[in-house]
Amino acid sequence: MIAIEKGCRICEREQAVGDFCSTCAPLARRTFNRRRGRKRDRVVDVPTRAQWHAVLRRAWDGSAGHFRCEISGVRLDVNVPALYPTLDHSAPGASTDGWLVVSAAVNDMKSDLSLDEARKAWRLLASVAEGNRAASADLERHLEALKHFRPRAALQVLATPKGEEVEP
Numbered sequence: 001m002i003a004i005e006k007g008c009r010i011c012e013r014e015q016a017v018g019d020f021c022s023t024c025a026p027l028a029r030r031t032f033n034r035r036r037g038r039k040r041d042r043v044v045d046v047p048t049r050a051q052w053h054a055v056l057r058r059a060w061d062g063s064a065g066h067f068r069c070e071i072s073g074v075r076l077d078v079n080v081p082a083l084y085p086t087l088d089h090s091a092p093g094a095s096t097d098g099w100l101v102v103s104a105a106v107n108d109m110k111s112d113l114s115l116d117e118a119r120k121a122w123r124l125l126a127s128v129a130e131g132n133r134a135a136s137a138d139l140e141r142h143l144e145a146l147k148h149f150r151p152r153a154a155l156q157v158l159a160t161p162k163g164e165e166v167e168p
């Protein structure tokens, strides 16, 4: 068999062995479990293989030679916990599209919020952090009206004293 030299299907660089280069392969081959939670009883949307690969191609920064967080622009790096590439759904429950690859720290900060909700919360929080006390009231109203924060039932589980560890 003759190996035909061709580009990586994600970053298009030529050092691919098979379909992907060594940078993209572990990410491109990642699988997502529909079932989440301790009892695996929470079912979530996951991207198709084609959707996930499209996300990775979009997040690849060819001139820098690495992936970038699609919300913050920071470098994604599997060796740095806060920069670890994670999957995010920009509008949970809204559709099966709208997937983003996002650094783990930014994904945690975003929580269940939609991208629009998160951006507004971050702007207001930044304003509060810079000393604008009036922004607290705006932030409070914004948080009260969130559509995509964890449901009340999940909060009750989290509040259970001596409860077993739960995955938020």
Ligand SMILES: [Zn+2]
Residues within 6 Å of the ligand: 008, 009, 010, 011, 012, 013, 020, 021, 022, 023, 024, 025
């Ligand atoms: Zn590649």
